[in-house]
Amino acid sequence: MKLSEVKKILNADVIFGEEMIDQVEVETAFASDLLSDVLAYSKENALFLTGLTNPQVIRTVEVLDLVGVVFVRGKVPQMETVELAKRKGIPLLRTKCIMFETCGRLYGAGVKASRIMVD
Amino acid sequence: MHPVQFYHIQGRDFHNAGRTSTTIKRFLREKEYPPQVIQRVAIIAYEAEINIACYTDYGYFFLYFLGDRVRIVVKDRGQGIADIDQAMQEGFSTASDEIRKLGFGAGMGLANIKKNADIMHIKSMPGVGTVLEIDIMVNSEGRSESMGTTLREIMDRANLENLTEGLDLATAVTGGYAGDLLSDVNANSSAGNVWVTVLTHPNVTAVAGLKDLAGVIIAGGIRPGADFVEKAYAEKIPIMFTEMSAFDVVAMLSTMGVSGNS
Numbered sequence: 001m002k003l004s005e006v007k008k009i010l011n012a013d014v015i016f017g018e019e020m021i022d023q024v025e026v027e028t029a030f031a032s033d034l035l036s037d038v039l040a041y042s043k044e045n046a047l048f049l050t051g052l053t054n055p056q057v058i059r060t061v062e063v064l065d066l067v068g069v070v071f072v073r074g075k076v077p078q079m080e081t082v083e084l085a086k087r088k089g090i091p092l093l094r095t096k097c098i099m100f101e102t103c104g105r106l107y108g109a110g111v112k113a114s115r116i117m118v119d
Numbered sequence: 120m121h122p123v124q125f126y127h128i129q130g131r132d133f134h135n136a137g138r139t140s141t142t143i144k145r146f147l148r149e150k151e152y153p154p155q156v157i158q159r160v161a162i163i164a165y166e167a168e169i170n171i172a173c174y175t176d177y178g179y180f181f182l183y184f185l186g187d188r189v190r191i192v193v194k195d196r197g198q199g200i201a202d203i204d205q206a207m208q209e210g211f212s213t214a215s216d217e218i219r220k221l222g223f224g225a226g227m228g229l230a231n232i233k234k235n236a237d238i239m240h241i242k243s244m245p246g247v248g249t250v251l252e253i254d255i256m257v258n259s260e261g262r263s264e265s266m267g268t269t270l271r272e273i274m275d276r277a278n279l280e281n282l283t284e285g286l287d288l289a290t291a292v293t294g295g296y297a298g299d300l301l302s303d304v305n306a307n308s309s310a311g312n313v314w315v316t317v318l319t320h321p322n323v324t325a326v327a328g329l330k331d332l333a334g335v336i337i338a339g340g341i342r343p344g345a346d347f348v349e350k351a352y353a354e355k356i357p358i359m360f361t362e363m364s365a366f367d368v369v370a371m372l373s374t375m376g377v378s379g380n381s
Contacts, residue, residue, distance in 0.1 A: 036227035039162050040234065052222040056169075059137030060222075063144065063161045080134060 001026055001109065003068060003091060006047065009105050010095035012070060016082055017091025024067050024091055030114040031072075031103050035060045042066065046114035049102050053077045058084040068092065072099045124182040128171045130197060133221060136172035139180060140164035146182075152189070152257065159235040159255050160189055166228045167193045167251060173218045174198055175248065188237070188254045199245040207233065207241075258376045268292055268375050270313065270334045270357055277371050279336060279359035282348050286357040292333045295377045297369050301326050308332060309380050315368045319343035321350045328354035338365040 003021040007014060014021060030042035031049035035056055038048065044065040050057060051073050058081055061069060068091040071077055077085075077092060085092050095102055107113075124146065126139045144161040152160075164180065171178035175197025183190040200206045207229050214224025233239050238254040271288035274281060281288075293311030298304045299318050308314060310331035316323060317339035324347065327335050334357035337343055342360060351358045361368060 033222060034225050034227070035222035036166070036225055036231055039166065040227060040231050044158065050222075054221050055134060056137060056221050056223070059141065059165065062141045063137070063165045064158065 001111065003047075003093070005109070006070065006106065006111075007093055009109050010070065010093070010097055010102060012093040012095040015071075015077065015092040015094055016085050017068070017089075020068075020089070020091045026067060026111060028112050028114040029103070029106055030066075031099055033099075039064065041118055042114045047106075047111070049099065049106075051075050051099065053081060055081045055084045057081060058088060058090055061090050062088055070095055070102065072097060072102045123184050124180075126180040126182070128168055128178045128180065128195075130171055130175040130177045130195070133172050133217070136168050137165055138168075140168050143180070143182060147189070150184070156189065156255055156257055160191065163191060163232050163235050163253055163255070166231050167191070169223050170228055171195050171197070173214065173223070178248075187258050188256045191251075191253045191255075193251040193253070194248065196248045199247055199249055200241075200243040201245045203241055203243060258373075258378065268377050270359070273313065273336075273372065273375060273377070274359055276375060277361060277363070277368065279361045282337075282343070282358040282360050283351050283356070286352070286355060288334070288357055290333060292377055294380050295369065295372050296332075296380065297365055299365075305330065307380070312380070313372070313377065315365050315372070317341065317365055319347060321347045323347070324350040324354045324356050324358070327351075327356040332356065334359065336361065336368055338363055338368045 003024040003026055006026055007021060026047045029047040029049055030038055032038050033051050038060055042064055046066050048061055048066045048069045049072055053075050057069060071094045074096040128139055140161050143164050144157055147157045147160060175195040178195030181192040205211050209230045210226040212224050212226035218224035236253045237256040240252040243249040269289055269291050292313045293309060296304060296308035296312045297315040299316050301322060305326050308330050311333050314327060314332050314335045315338055319341055323335060337360045340362040
């Protein structure tokens with residue numbers, strides 16, 4: 001589905017990248033509040049769901065070639081985080097849903113796990 | 120050996136941590152390294168950079184481009200690691216709350232580096248600093264599932280003659296084995312290997328079938344007979360033929376990223 005669909009399903013705000021959300025394709029997602037786990041287990045092209053708000057979120061997205069970030073639990077990313085995302089062209093969404101609800105809604109709509117289980 | 124790239128990384132600087140890793144990633148893209156190599160290097164560099172930002176005053180990356188690998192040497196001036204075995208364990212961490220708030224510090228960093236490295240050496244002196252030397256093989260990528268070399272690619276590249284037209288050549292090989300002694304191949308080859316041999320006895324196909332090999336390349340120019348080809352079809356083992364010597368076939372496979380099992 002498109003990121004615009006994700007926005008609708010999660011009743012999310014677009015913090016950055018309004019003009020991109022109709023283009024960015026979301027097939028898989030990875031949800032975590034531990035960046036090392038994302039680095040260890042996520043595959044590229046996933047949508048990243050997190051409650052972290054610091055600029056390392058964007059660095060991680062860049063290192064792994066993820067497609068965008070949804071901040072869950074209503075978290076507002078730090079200003080530096082948004083600035084960095086703008087420079088790198090990474091779309092940012094924010095939802096008031098908790099992580100579980102966010103994952104559940106997306107899964108129900110057909111988004112698959114970036115990785116089913118760890119080795 | 121000359122370092123091609125050199126980077127200075129500021130310690131105790133969480134805000135900029137990760138910047139150098141993305142620079143390195145861009146650089147490797149320009150050099151057209153395979154995407155999986157680039158991603159492994161980027162993850163290694165990023166975790167190392169986070170470590171420098173968290174635990175040291177400053178550090179350096181040296182990036183070497185060697186024939187078959189990318190080598191990253193990370194040197195820092197910092198608190199060092201007292202017990203390396205302990206530090207390598209997943210979950211062991213001495214991180215502060217500040218680091219944990221960033222989404223790191225769960226004791227995964229060095230383990231993540233090791234997971235993505237083909238070779239890793241670590242030396243540390245408490246109170247002085249740490250040196251990490253990491254190799255990422257470029258050719259080993261050729262063996263991974265998504266980028267594996269297929270029999271068809273091998274056949275096309277080396278102009279091999281396909282003796283079993285119609286059998287599937289699309290699966291990626293897991294590596295190669297060369298040998299002219301059936302019991303040796305039976306003992307030491309692995310499933311999915313391509314087997315290079317000068318033998319033309321029909322039992323070759325029996326061993327290949329038994330061991331689930333991907334296919335057989337008959338080298339040396341002695342052409343197998345009709346009974347051989349018939350058995351190969353029965354076992355569904357693709358057979359390719361070449362005038363090249365076994366040595367040359369193996370050398371060619373090596374340049375395509377197909378390597379041995381050891």
